[in-house]
Amino acid sequence: MIKKMSLVLMAAALAGGMLAGCSGGKTPQGDAAAGSGSAGQKEAEGKTVVNFWHSLGGKNGEYLNAMIQRFNDTHSNIEVVGTFQGSYAETVTKLQQAVAAKSGPDVAMLERAYVQMFADADVLEDLNPYLKKSGMSTNDFVAGLMGHSIFDKKLVTLPFNRSTPIMHVNKTLLDEKGLAIPKTWEELKKVANAMVVKENGEYTRYGLTMPYDTWYPIAMITQAKGKFFNDDTTSIGFNNGEGAKVFHFLKDMQNTGALYYPPATDSGNIVNQMFTSGKVAMMFQSTGVIGSIANTVKFNYVTAFLPMDQVYATPTGGANLGIMADSKNKDAAWEFLHWVMTDPQGAQQFVIDSGYLPFTKKMVESQQMKDLWAKEPNRKVAYDQLQYAIDTNKAIAWPQVEQEFFKAIQAIMYDNANVDSTLANFKKETDRILKQ
Amino acid sequence: MLAQRQVKTGEAPPPNVRESSAAAYVLWILGVLLKAAVILVFVFPFLWMISTSLQTFEETMAFPPTWLPAIPQWSNFVEAMSAGPFLTYARNSVVVTFSVILLQMLVMIPAAYAFAKYKFRGKELCFALVLLAFMIPGQVTFIPVYLMLAKWGLIDSLLPQIIPFISNAFGIFLLRQYFMQIPQEIIESARLDNASEFKIIRKIMVPMSMPALATIALFSFVSHWNDYFWPLVMTDSDSVRPLTMGIAMLRQTEGISNWHIIMAGNVVLVVPILIVYLFASRQIVKAFVYSGIK
Numbered sequence: 001m002i003k004k005m006s007l008v009l010m011a012a013a014l015a016g017g018m019l020a021g022c023s024g025g026k027t028p029q030g031d032a033a034a035g036s037g038s039a040g041q042k043e044a045e046g047k048t049v050v051n052f053w054h055s056l057g058g059k060n061g062e063y064l065n066a067m068i069q070r071f072n073d074t075h076s077n078i079e080v081v082g083t084f085q086g087s088y089a090e091t092v093t094k095l096q097q098a099v100a101a102k103s104g105p106d107v108a109m110l111e112r113a114y115v116q117m118f119a120d121a122d123v124l125e126d127l128n129p130y131l132k133k134s135g136m137s138t139n140d141f142v143a144g145l146m147g148h149s150i151f152d153k154k155l156v157t158l159p160f161n162r163s164t165p166i167m168h169v170n171k172t173l174l175d176e177k178g179l180a181i182p183k184t185w186e187e188l189k190k191v192a193n194a195m196v197v198k199e200n201g202e203y204t205r206y207g208l209t210m211p212y213d214t215w216y217p218i219a220m221i222t223q224a225k226g227k228f229f230n231d232d233t234t235s236i237g238f239n240n241g242e243g244a245k246v247f248h249f250l251k252d253m254q255n256t257g258a259l260y261y262p263p264a265t266d267s268g269n270i271v272n273q274m275f276t277s278g279k280v281a282m283m284f285q286s287t288g289v290i291g292s293i294a295n296t297v298k299f300n301y302v303t304a305f306l307p308m309d310q311v312y313a314t315p316t317g318g319a320n321l322g323i324m325a326d327s328k329n330k331d332a333a334w335e336f337l338h339w340v341m342t343d344p345q346g347a348q349q350f351v352i353d354s355g356y357l358p359f360t361k362k363m364v365e366s367q368q369m370k371d372l373w374a375k376e377p378n379r380k381v382a383y384d385q386l387q388y389a390i391d392t393n394k395a396i397a398w399p400q401v402e403q404e405f406f407k408a409i410q411a412i413m414y415d416n417a418n419v420d421s422t423l424a425n426f427k428k429e430t431d432r433i434l435k436q
Numbered sequence: 437m438l439a440q441r442q443v444k445t446g447e448a449p450p451p452n453v454r455e456s457s458a459a460a461y462v463l464w465i466l467g468v469l470l471k472a473a474v475i476l477v478f479v480f481p482f483l484w485m486i487s488t489s490l491q492t493f494e495e496t497m498a499f500p501p502t503w504l505p506a507i508p509q510w511s512n513f514v515e516a517m518s519a520g521p522f523l524t525y526a527r528n529s530v531v532v533t534f535s536v537i538l539l540q541m542l543v544m545i546p547a548a549y550a551f552a553k554y555k556f557r558g559k560e561l562c563f564a565l566v567l568l569a570f571m572i573p574g575q576v577t578f579i580p581v582y583l584m585l586a587k588w589g590l591i592d593s594l595l596p597q598i599i600p601f602i603s604n605a606f607g608i609f610l611l612r613q614y615f616m617q618i619p620q621e622i623i624e625s626a627r628l629d630n631a632s633e634f635k636i637i638r639k640i641m642v643p644m645s646m647p648a649l650a651t652i653a654l655f656s657f658v659s660h661w662n663d664y665f666w667p668l669v670m671t672d673s674d675s676v677r678p679l680t681m682g683i684a685m686l687r688q689t690e691g692i693s694n695w696h697i698i699m700a701g702n703v704v705l706v707v708p709i710l711i712v713y714l715f716a717s718r719q720i721v722k723a724f725v726y727s728g729i730k
Binding site: 051053055056057058059060061062081083084085086087088090093094097098100101102103105161163269272273274276277279286288289291292293295296317318355 | 497
């Protein structure tokens with residue numbers, strides 16, 4: 001009985017598959033021929049199609065799609081087709097294989113740390129001539145965000161969705177103890193320790209936290225006046241004690257409960273939840289979370305510069321846009337990019353919607369941005385910190401070096417490995433990778 | 437919920453103990469509790485997913501976590517499914533998954549039959565090749581496969597998600613083992629009655645190995661339905677993408693993700709698997725029991 005029934009079911013499933021299978025190969029091609037507008041490199045109704053690959057999902061993806069829609073609505077001769085290609089790293093994989101197969105997009109979003117790699121492979125168009133033609137110059141952009149744009153004197157990308165780490169503060173908790181927002185590492189250590197609550201031998205509140213990421217140690221290395229890579233990118237640039245200082249500082253804080261260093265998996269979500277629920281008083285985290293936190297928390301939430309050791313300093317993050325050298329529609333692609341960079345309905349509106357940083361001087365001076373900052377001063381702090389932006393992890397081999405740096409962070413923060421020997425080992429590995 | 441039900445059905449049959457032995461009874465209770473604990477470990481993530489899919493954003497952010505939403509937010513499902521062309525994604529998932537299973541069956545059954553019941557030159561080598569294919573992961577082959585299919589102009593169709601999986605090495609391997617257990621005498625007597633090889637497959641081999649076929653089909657279904665990596669690397673546009681890509685798109689790239697929306701999307705993705713599993717589970721248990729006996 002059972003056998004019979006499952007036989008029938010199986011047959012039904014197979015038959016269904018057969019029918020579907022037959023139509024499967026044809027349907028999408030049929031769609032493409034009909035010019036549905038959603039797929040592929042094709043020219044529909046005399047429009048030039050610009051394919052744009054990006055990595056924005058969730059709300060930010062919706063804001064980006066809205067921006068693309070605004071462009072398409074106002075440009076009758078060009079249609080931009082934005083397609084989500086997975087995370088930043090997945091988009092890189094997709095671009096690599098697409099470049100080889102010559103099936104790549106016209107415009108691509110590149111996480112800033114991967115720009116070097118693609119520029120070195122010569123697959124990104126030099127945007128200087130286009131910029132000149134449109135009467136623009138690199139001076140129109142916020143200097144702190146141009147760190148990954150120029151390679152071999154070529155302008156290979158322009159900033160788009162950019163962020164930095166910043167300090168998020170639960171001011172209500174600090175006020176309870178009459179403490180001011182820390183400006184230096186020393187003050188940070190004091191305030192963080194004062195925030196610690198220990199009940200029955202267990203910490204129920206911590207002072208500071210940050211996601212498990214290379215971004216924050218790099219920020220602190222530059223605050224200690226080190227550089228991640230030295231100027232010739234032949235080795236690390238924090239060998240004069242800056243790196244050891246950073247990790248000793250973090251370990252000291254971790255040992256007293258002043259620092260909660262989260263588990264590696266899903267660390268970003270963990271620290272966000274700890275912060276919004278008042279389990280930790282301060283958090284180093286991307287500017288990208290400002291909007292969500294402000295909407296969620298009931299306490300007095302403010303942002304502040306990352307505290308200084310020798311100097312204020314912060315790396316930048318997020319992604320840039322570039323035109324692929326293989327693109328057949330470069331002029332249309334540039335028309336899109338130019339609109340994005342200059343039109344108030346372009347990136348400016350996207351920045352206002354999403355919470356990313358404004359990246360042209362015109363955006364910064366616009367009335368809309370001033371109104372927004374008057375309403376949300378937390379976002380102005382993020383922009384102001386950009387005057388101290390410095391990106392020192394620029395190397396073609398950065399993705400490999402980053403893996404090694406992650407290993408070092410794990411060893412020190414989780415396994416209590418000796419700071420100095422771990423960093424010495426990391427230096428050795430980095431030198432080896434950079435030599436290749 | 438499920439855990440409780442399992443405990444109850446566990447109580448229903450008379451415990452396999454002598455009434456006099458209290459120690460055995462304690463052991464039996466312990467066994468039930470252990471089983472319940474194991475079930476809970478497997479069921480909990482599903483319950484957690486469903487609960488989260490019905491919460492508000494504030495509830496998902498709360499710490500300590502929210503167990504049950506105050507008011508179930510069914511609108512999360514609407515929001516998840518209107519975030520992209522979900523109907524297209526769903527259609528693509530169905531077409532790809534069922535086409536793959538069907539085509540696999542067409543190749544796998546004769547292949548397994550040949551490997552199990554025939555003697556021919558180069559059989560060992562051919563079978564070694566099958567095993568080799570079984571052991572090489574997609575991550576190794578995807579770039580050459582993509583380049584080849586791009587050359588053929590197939591990237592904007594569903595075929596790159598179907599063609600590479602027509603031959604299911606694991607399925608051929610498993611089914612061959614199963615076929616080998618079917619007595620040669622049955623096949624011989626069928627041949628004496630002038631049955632064609634095709635008829636033998638259809639009337640003897642396939643009906644007698646239903647549990648194995650159901651298992652293979654289910655594994656295939658789950659792995660292709662849930663596959664993210666292959667469609668990601670093989671497709672460039674939304675019109676040919678499956679549900680998994682649509683759900684990945686719900687994730688916030690930077691900033692705080694809307695977990696309630698993502699989980700609503702995941703529920704939509706998982707429900708078909710649960711339905712198929714309900715139908716196939718008996719056959720699967722059989723398949724494993726049989727192969728256990730030998």
